[in-house]
Amino acid sequence: QLQLQESGPGLVKPSETLSLTCTVSGGSISGSSYYWGWIRQPPGKGLEWIGSIYYSGTTYYNASLKSRVSIAVDMSKKQFSLKLNSVTAADTAVYYCTRDQSGYSFDYWGQGTLVTVSS
């Protein structure tokens, strides 16, 4: 059974960089139909797609966040990562890593990790 697990700091200071890693287990990260993505959810609010990456390294980002976001993949470790720079309180959210199967949308999710932006 495929499992995804987010890891990283739960507290980030304003203007600094948020960094998270997602570790994939129980399946391949290099399948040709799979993208790997990040989605966030501010407390009590809805879902926002941040960006996705293909195992080859091709990335797709939400236009509203594109200038601050970077997603990378490490095939050898079966991990992909998120960096969001110049964070503000508005970036406080639960961050989920997901598998995006072509044609199927987001079929596997990590449990989510709360990242709070505060000094």
Place this chain on the structure above:
Amino acid sequence: EIVLTQSPGTLSLSPGERATLSCRASQSVNRNYVAWFQQSPGQAPRLLIYGASSRATGIPDRFSGSGSGTDFTLTIGRLEPEDFTVYYCQQYGNSYTFGQGTKLE
């Protein structure tokens, strides 16, 4: 960007009743690539429906999706106690956007 508007915001029903949730897109969704997710408190969303009408693996057949173009519907045939939570629609035909959610209470 395709904007998805879900209605109603809150739906009040009883166990055993039928629920109909609506999702309207601001423009036609390519290939009817609309998904529905269920999110229970403190949990990650769970994929229910993809491609507007196909049930994801392990999803009970009381959940069904329909629609095309700009109008999509999630129907829950006979409500079970665990169905009373929040539902989101999402389009993945042109980038990715989510609706604001419908709370089923």
